[in-house]
Amino acid sequence: MKVPGSAQFVAIGTPEKRSLLTVMELSAYAWFYTALAAFAVYACVYRWVIHRNFKGPKPWPIIGATLEIVVSRAQQELGDRMVRYSKLFYPTWKMRFPGVDYVVSVDPANVEYVLKTNFSNYPKGESQQTILYDVLGNGILNSDGDLWRRHRKVASHEFASKILRDNSSASFKVHAVSLCTILNQAADGNKPVDMMDLAIRLSLESVCKLAFGVDMGLLDPSLPETPFSKSFDAVTNRIADRYVDPLWKLGRFLGVGPEAAMKRNLKVVSSFAQKLVLTRKAELESTQQMRADLLSRFVEAVEKEPLSSDPVKDLEDVVTNFLLAARDTTASAVMWTLYAISSNLHVEEKIVEELLRLESENQAMAEDNSTEVSQSDDSHPRESFAHFVQLLSYGAVNHKMHYLQAAISEAMRLYPPVPGDVRVAIKDDILPACGTPIRAGDFFNLGAYIQGRMEQVWGEDCLQYKPERWLKDGVYQQESQFKYPVFLGGPRLCLGKDSALLHLKITLATLLRFFSFKLVPGHRVIPKFTVTLVMQYGLKMTVHKRL
Numbered sequence: 001m002k003v004p005g006s007a008q009f010v011a012i013g014t015p016e017k018r019s020l021l022t023v024m025e026l027s028a029y030a031w032f033y034t035a036l037a038a039f040a041v042y043a044c045v046y047r048w049v050i051h052r053n054f055k056g057p058k059p060w061p062i063i064g065a066t067l068e069i070v071v072s073r074a075q076q077e078l079g080d081r082m083v084r085y086s087k088l089f090y091p092t093w094k095m096r097f098p099g100v101d102y103v104v105s106v107d108p109a110n111v112e113y114v115l116k117t118n119f120s121n122y123p124k125g126e127s128q129q130t131i132l133y134d135v136l137g138n139g140i141l142n143s144d145g146d147l148w149r150r151h152r153k154v155a156s157h158e159f160a161s162k163i164l165r166d167n168s169s170a171s172f173k174v175h176a177v178s179l180c181t182i183l184n185q186a187a188d189g190n191k192p193v194d195m196m197d198l199a200i201r202l203s204l205e206s207v208c209k210l211a212f213g214v215d216m217g218l219l220d221p222s223l224p225e226t227p228f229s230k231s232f233d234a235v236t237n238r239i240a241d242r243y244v245d246p247l248w249k250l251g252r253f254l255g256v257g258p259e260a261a262m263k264r265n266l267k268v269v270s271s272f273a274q275k276l277v278l279t280r281k282a283e284l285e286s287t288q289q290m291r292a293d294l295l296s297r298f299v300e301a302v303e304k305e306p307l308s309s310d311p312v313k314d315l316e317d318v319v320t321n322f323l324l325a326a327r328d329t330t331a332s333a334v335m336w337t338l339y340a341i342s343s344n345l346h347v348e349e350k351i352v353e354e355l356l357r358l359e360s361e362n363q364a365m366a367e368d369n370s371t372e373v374s375q376s377d378d379s380h381p382r383e384s385f386a387h388f389v390q391l392l393s394y395g396a397v398n399h400k401m402h403y404l405q406a407a408i409s410e411a412m413r414l415y416p417p418v419p420g421d422v423r424v425a426i427k428d429d430i431l432p433a434c435g436t437p438i439r440a441g442d443f444f445n446l447g448a449y450i451q452g453r454m455e456q457v458w459g460e461d462c463l464q465y466k467p468e469r470w471l472k473d474g475v476y477q478q479e480s481q482f483k484y485p486v487f488l489g490g491p492r493l494c495l496g497k498d499s500a501l502l503h504l505k506i507t508l509a510t511l512l513r514f515f516s517f518k519l520v521p522g523h524r525v526i527p528k529f530t531v532t533l534v535m536q537y538g539l540k541m542t543v544h545k546r547l
Helices: 015-050 066-074 078-088 108-117 126-136 145-159 162-189 195-212 227-242 248-254 258-287 294-304 311-342 345-368 381-389 394-399 402-414 497-514
Strands: 092-097 100-105 421-424 443-446 515-519 527-529 533-535 540-545
Touching (some): 066 078, 078 092, 078 527, 108 443, 126 258, 126 421, 145 294, 162 497, 162 515, 195 227, 195 258, 195 311, 195 497, 227 311, 248 258, 258 311, 294 311, 311 345, 311 497, 311 515, 311 533, 345 402, 381 497, 394 497, 402 497, 497 515
Antiparallel strands (some): 092 100, 421 443, 527 533
């Protein structure tokens, strides 16, 4: 077809046009596959040539080690993989993520340097605070500088008081008796129990009573539902994922994927915290009397000197911070210690021997003083439990239960309640023990879980559960807080350390005095790494009364 005054025109759909389109398509495909092949070559060079001497998982362009870590979490192998890298590159190695390096060191000298010697250069950091803010706000676990010091001043005053110690001891004993009552019913009915669920109930009941002055009723034999706990668990699990998810902010902005569920669970947590705060403020205003709990202290402190322009939100942050610090960590320690002890019969026997000796000494002392001693009555088990916990005085728990304390410390060495903690470098620095450089903005990972499995730190038997390593001539010996950073160290040493250990010893002494525990056949115990160390499938156990 021709058009007057123009060049020859090729109609659409003619063989010539189709040939032209085919050539263009082939050319586009060629460019695409050439670019893809070039990127693949570059990725291989980047990973195995440029980073051939990189101490850590070899990073990919753009995504770094994100894919490897996400897959490891999904396959429940994250802990084992981190341990393997630490053994391979001891004492320090790196994980490269988009825009930031994670520096992992298990050398106690480096841990001390970050937590104490050069403390001012390694705060929580703004980038990490952003990850945690939705849950912890500006609370003690997520603040730095003057704000952190103000939080710590109020909290340290409360933790140092004799009133708190006495109230704690009495409360821990009451809750231990309640838990034993539940276990006694399970033993009578030959029903397995989930000790992870019971440990979480126990610790939440305790922290709400001591820190907030509230009875939750979670240890009622009917075991009422705990929607708050489920939401809080989901929130802490998602928080851990955010550390390796470069798109979490986009997900939160769009309200899609895991961040959509996160938003729903945060509403439950916030509602719980807000209700506690408003109830307490109303009580204090109506009675004009100060109560002996942590929340009341903070209400008073915030009224005198507000932490921000929103005092109610500040107090909600206090609630969520201490829930995470006390509920999750104590529950983790109870479940993992019970698992470790029940898996090592000789350890269990020594603990029971120590507890029976405590009973005998108390009986002998009472007879020498011609004091009437109430006897435990097997036909009334709750009375027997109550009688035993009265023997667990502050002095007895701290000076006559050395083997139990060693068993607890050893369990937390292998299964620390907080498996890892992070600090963010403000300025470029060099770690003293190995000369590893750290850039400003890099994350320093304090890996208590990894460190407890290092032969260079704990010896060739580091993977064995061995309470004896904590004893010298039968007396418990403490380790350096930087070799054993379970309670952190330096200026941020855990304020509730002594209270937590008191809780653990009273609870476990009472449980092991009256019951033995066996893992349900076929039940898999797999560590689950969230903000705290829990168990992927819970801790299903059978309970047997001790004769």
